[in-house]
C-alpha cells in the first residue's frame with residue numbers, strides 16, 4: 001500500500017498544495033515500482049497536525065481519487081475518519097476505506113463500507129483527533145489492541161460489513177510508547193494468530209519510533225530502519241505494508257522472502 005499524501009503539511013515542496021499533476025506522476029511512479037494499492041489521505045494525523053473540515057478534505061482528495069481511478073487500474077484506498085469523505089471517495093472510485101480511528105470517530109463509516117462493499121481497514125488508536133499522540137500509556141498494549149479489534153469488528157459487523165471486507169492494523173505510533181511500538185512488531189505473530197480471519201496491515205514507514213532508534217534522525221533518514229522493521233513484520237504475518245518507499249520496500253521484502261522460501 002503506497003502512501004499518497006495530499007496535505008500541504010506532509011508533502012510541501014514550497015508550493016501550498018500537492019497539485020493534481022504531481023499526484024498523478026507520483027501515483028504512476030509508485031505503481032511502476034510495484035504498489036498494489038494507493039492510499040490517498042487529505043488530513044494529516046502526524047503529531048501536532050490540525051484537523052481539517054469536510055470541505056477542505058474533500059477538495060484535497062476527491063479530484064485526485066477520480067483522476068487516479070480513471071487513469072490507472074490500481075485499487076485506491078481513502079485514509080479518512082469521516083463518513084462523508086468515505087462516501088464521496090467510494091463514489092469517486094475508491095475501493096478501500098482506511099480508518100485510523102477504527103470506527104471510534106464516526107461509526108457511519110461502517111455503513112458506507114456495508115452499502116458500497118468497499119474494503120475497510122480498522123486501525124487501533126487511542127484518544128480523540130486532538131489527543132491521538134498524547135495518551136497516557138496502557139499497561140498491556142497487546143491486550144488493548146486485541147480488545148479494540150473485537151470492539152471495532154463488532155461495530156462493523158452490526159452495521160452490515162462482512163468479515164471478508166475487513167483488514168486490521170495495530171496502528172504503530174498512535175497512542176503507544178516507544179517500547180510498545182517495538183513490542184507490537186516483536187509479538188505481531190500473536191495478534192495475527194488471534195485474528196487470523198483478517199489480513200493484517202502495518203504502517204512503519206518513516207515513523208518517529210524508527211527515527212528514535214536511529215538517534216532521532218529526520219524522516220528522510222529513516223529508510224533503512226523502516227525496511228528492517230518491514231521485513232520483521234512480514235515474517236511475523238503482516239499481509240500489507242503501508243509505505244512511502246515502494247521500490248526499496250519491494251526489493252527488501254522480495255529478498256527476505258526468497259531466502260525464507262528455501
Ligand code: 7PJ
Pocket residue numbers: 045046079098099100121123169171172201202203204205206207242
Ligand atoms: C497509518 C495510517 C498506519 C493505517 C497513518 C504516518 C501517519 N493508516 N495512516 N496505518 N499511519 N492503516 O503515516 O506516519 O499506520 S498517518
